[in-house]
Amino acid sequence: MLLSLFGAVESGLIYAIMALGVYLSFRVLDFPDLTVDGSFVTGGAVAAISIVNGIPPIMATVLGALAGFIVGCITGIIHTKGKINALLSGILMMIALYSINLRIMGQPTLSLIKETTVFKQLEVIWAKSGMDSFFNGLLQSLGADRVPSTWVIVFFMIIVTLAIKFLTDYYLKTEVGLALRATGDNQKMIRSLSANTDSLIIVGVGVSNGLVALSGALITQHQSVANVNMGIGMIVIGLASVIIGEALFGKRSIAIATIAVIGGAIIYRIVVTLALRVDFLESGDMKLITAILVILALVTPKIIQARKEKKRRLRKRAELTSQAEGA
Template sequence: MFTALFGSVEVGVIYAIMALGVYLSFRILDFPDLTVDGSFVTGGATAAVLIVSGVSPVLATAAGLGAGFLAGCMTGILNTKGKINPILSGILMMIALYSINLRIMDKPNIPLLAEETLMTQITSWWQGLGIDSLMEGLLSSVGLGNFIPATWGIFGVMLVLTFVIKKLVDLFLKTEIGLSLRAVGDNTGMVRSFSANTDWLKVLGLGIANALVALSGALVAQYNGFSDVGMGIGMIVIGLASVIIGEAVIGNATIVRATLAVLIGAILYRLIVTLALRVEFLETGDMKLITAIIVIFALVVPKLVDKQKAKSRKKKRAEQLGAASANGGNQVAAAKSDL
């Protein structure tokens, strides 16, 4: 049970990078970008092909990020220059990327288990430090020696990487360009009235968002040990689920809090799915159904809670007004009796 939950947290940390990309397009730019399902695979496919060709895993991962950036920019160009509806722009690019990804890989699946990847490098480096042996000795002394995951090093490095990316996103959104992106998402017409190039800002924002998605795809491919043309199906829903769950739990009052909510939401989503799949009547094939139910609950429950709070506030206000009215009537009656 512990191993399964730890694996969920580990995978959730990697998928949190993808969720940050979805947050940029969905919340910051107010752009429902369906390119995510394709650009996630593009990142994994690009990294896998380069790794198999002997390229350094770090450079291969960076190339996957760049490929995702180009995919996002193309979606932005279709929307801004082609005047195509945002949803349709994402759908068209997602469909196009399916064929592009097949072209990149030249086959539906590329195995990486026999290749040196970023994950194998991290594992080798971590084992060289001897931290696992130290932790195993400490936990064995208290009877918890079996709770040392083999991928503890991967989890640590990915956690640091994810928080570094989160911090960079926070800093970027506070720059002049970042503030302009936020303004475009809130009111494009107002930003355009100040002679700002809103088209360029949208293209840049979607490029950055899909770059993060592709980076997550490249890391997931190396983590799983393969890149598959169908690995991106449903990524937009998973990203939205992470954003919505995180905001429901943490809130989004500030940018720093909102991005932290996205990271926590991605981890919580994975934990919920893992626990749900342990229910006897649910199977692995039900994962998409579980995802849909999670999103529905994350969308509906906060609204029901807010509605109930609003009713409570109205009821309390009515009671206060009634008490004040009754008190005023008593004072009037007392004044008349004095006369």
């Protein structure tokens, strides 16, 4: 159980980067972007083929993120310049990316088991430092009989994810970021102030998919395999992370909203991991579990709010009744 939770936190931190990208497009920009399912694979495909061809893993990861940014910009251009519905633009790009990703990899599945990845490099450095044995011994003393992954991946991903979170917060508070948020709230108003909303949408969707592709590049190296179908359902997972995080932690400010998204991604992976340990559930039920989680995250706050409102009305009625009786 402990090892499963450890692995869930590890993967949750990587998927949190993808969830931040989804948050930018869906919540900040109000752009229903389905490119995510394709750009996630694009990031992984570019990183994988780059590593196979001898490019250093860190540079390969950056190239994967850059490819996602370009893909997102194309989606934005199709929507703004081609005057195509935002939802349809994402669908068209997602479909096109299936073939493009196949072209990039040259085959449906590309293995990195024999290649050096970012995480393998980190594990080597961590093992040489002696910290690996210390933390593995600590984990085993808590009841784990084996350690499937090292602590360094969790520490590394905490640093990377939080760095991206703070950069996102800073970006959304800059002049361009404020204009981006205003575009998502009211395009007509921001356009009346002579702002170029088309450019803002293109850049915003580009940054969003860049983060998604970065997550895809990291997941590919974490799993040591890139698959053309690994992006299926990513948009649902991203939305689930956003909705769960907002339901549990709120969204009173940008800083709280982004940390809520990260928390939502981790909690999502933990809940899925625990659910799959139930005897009657199988790995193929993960999409069903995701759908149920999203429904609960959407419905539960409304039920709680309705109960609070009902109690408030009853209390108000009681106060009015007592006042009337006293008069």
